[in-house]
Amino acid sequence: MPTAIAVTSGDLVLPPSDRHTPLPAVLQPPASQTLEASITEIHSLLEQHGYVIVLYSPALAGPFVRRLHTVRSMLESDRIALLPMELPPLGIAVLARQLRQLSVCDFSPGVLASAARLLSHYIYAGALLSSVTRLDRVPVSLTSHAKSWVPGSQFAVLASPRAELTKVSGAEPGVPEGPSFGTQLLIARGQLQSDWVSTVLAPAWRVQGQLETALPGDSAGWWATPRMVEFAAAIPDISILYQLVSSVRREQCHWCGLELIGDRCGFCSSPFADPHAQLERLPSQ
Incomplete structure (x- = not known):
């Protein structure tokens, strides 16, 4: 059986890309499920x-995060990867689907878990907002805060793979810089009535397709306003995702022994220690 991919809310479950993509496990919060x-x-x-890979937001409620770590500790299992991802809710849903796609490939659990950080850099996740006055998860200048008080102002805020804020209303509207590779654009509408994402952003980013989906329940809190349209552009093709992950050099975690890519093990969180690099740093005798 493929490695299980788990999320912390049912609204982070996007429809399968094809009939081979497995569904994720949806974990329940402490208020809905006993520890046992x-x-x-x-x-x-x-x-x-x-093996189980759990994706969650650092903004997840504290009791839920503690529950995840408590369960891992009580099971005394190094086969559970708890991965907090610095992505907006829709971005986490997209990443979870990508890992679900790759879980049926020949990647080991360690490579699949550490691939989450790699793939997150190829997800362009953001939102169209009517105000940024309360936004604290993306750096916003005082000037932008002041402009958001102007009636009718709208901003495109990119949270990943980099922070960027662009004013899309007024005399000189702009568009945030998009990906240089082919993507599919997912759109989740909040209370803001606007077609800007589908009619302006999508053509500017030359997306290969658009897909409307339900807005995750945590999105309004993450973006500090319900008046928004969340979006995420990501690679939909499993063959490209596979090539992207398989092209990275694989190493072995010196702590738990699992394979990994990048600089940190997804299961035990141990940083990769390159013995050759360590020897190079030693002072000459």
Whole structure:
């Protein structure tokens, strides 16, 4: 069975890209599930899939985050990867689907978990906002804060792979710089009535297709306003995703022994220590 991909909310589950893409596991918050039930659920996933990768936002409620770590600790399992991702909610949903796609390929669990950080750099996630006065997850200048008080102002805010804020209303509207590779654009509408994302942003970014989806429940809190349209452009083709991950050199985690790509193990969080680099840093005798 493929490695299980888990998310912390049902609204982070995007439709499968094809009939081979498995569904993720949806973990329940402490208010909806006892600790014993959470342990039983994760244990069942481990028994069925061998390894579990959990994607969640650093903005996830503290009790839920503590529950995840408590379950991992009580199961005494190094086969559970808890990965906080610095992405808006729709971006996390996109990343989860990409990992679901790749889970049926021949990647080891360690490579799949550490691939999450790699793939997050290829997801252009942002939102169209009517105000940035309360936005604190993306750097916003005082000038932009002041402009947001002007009636009718709208801003395109990019949170990943870099922070960027562009005023899209007024005399000199702009468009944030988009990806240089082919993507599919996902659009989740909040309370802001605007077609700017589909009629302006999509053509400017030359997306290969658009897909409307439901707005994740945590999006209004993440963007500090319900008056928004969230969007995320990402690579939809599994063959390109596979090539992207497989092109990265694989290493072995010196702590847990799993394969990894990049500089950190997704399961034990141990940084990769290159013995050759360490020897080069030693002072000459």
